[in-house]
Amino acid sequence: MNTIPSSSSGARLEFSNIRKSFSDTVSVEADRLIIEPGSLTVLLGRSGCGKTTLLNLAAGLDFPDQGNVSYDNQVLQGPAPSTALIFQTHNLFPWMTAEENVAFPLRNQGMVRVEALEHAKQYLKQVGLESFAGHKPSQLSGGMRQRITLARTIATKPRLLLLDEPFSALDMQTRRMMQRYLLRVWSDSAATILMITHDLHEALMLADRIALMASSPNGHIAEILDIELDRPRNPENQSFRVIQQQLDRFLEHETLLAEHAPILEATDQTNHL
């Protein structure tokens, strides 16, 4: 067996008039965000602006107080179907080899062991780790472990892939390599991807669309940018740099606002005395 059939098609997600409150003062909003099947959307914003909240709503792991999230035009009432999540830290089974880890969900789906291991090897090949099939996670680097996680996730052929800063614990070089693997896996699988990052370079290397999130007054989507740069993306390209500067300004502005928020709040309270 040399080829792996791709997933049927990516899911369509829609956030409509979302409001999720955590207290009287903290809430996250998304008026309207449509994530088209097979697209790669990045949520970009400073810490605390509500990115993970939106990702959890997309996964159906949490529910909005107002509005709804639709998956293929059906309002989510529970965990989203055919959806996989990848976080910053891997959750591989330490006692299993790389190929056993990747084969695990296939075995769970009823595939016989020999066939599941054969498939696992193919998925490991997709992330350049076929020669490490017999290694345990502890024998591999952080980047390799995240690649196994990616291979295992793709083995389940999810229609929606939700990534919460999956590469942020990795060094810059490994991170760049992981981005290339993610793009390869994305183009082979046709899955819809919604990914969180703080890193605007990463966002620009990967995204079809970037939803820029702001923190004030509530966490919200401030702007949605369609990134119409040719692939593979070249950071030296003039258009790339122009958008990078635009994103840089946005994040800088957000940082300034966050730094001044305590001063502004104090001034506001004094004015009310």
Ligand SMILES: Nc1ncnc2c1ncn2[C@@H]1O[C@H](COP(=O)(O)OP(=O)(O)OP(=O)(O)O)[C@@H](O)[C@H]1O
């Ligand atoms: N379960 C919760 N209980 C109380 N407050 C919460 C809860 N979850 C999130 N929040 C608050 O909601 C806001 C948004 O949090 P969220 O984790 O979505 O932000 P984020 O942009 O993902 O941040 P980071 O980049 O640091 O992960 C924050 O002010 C956070 O403290």
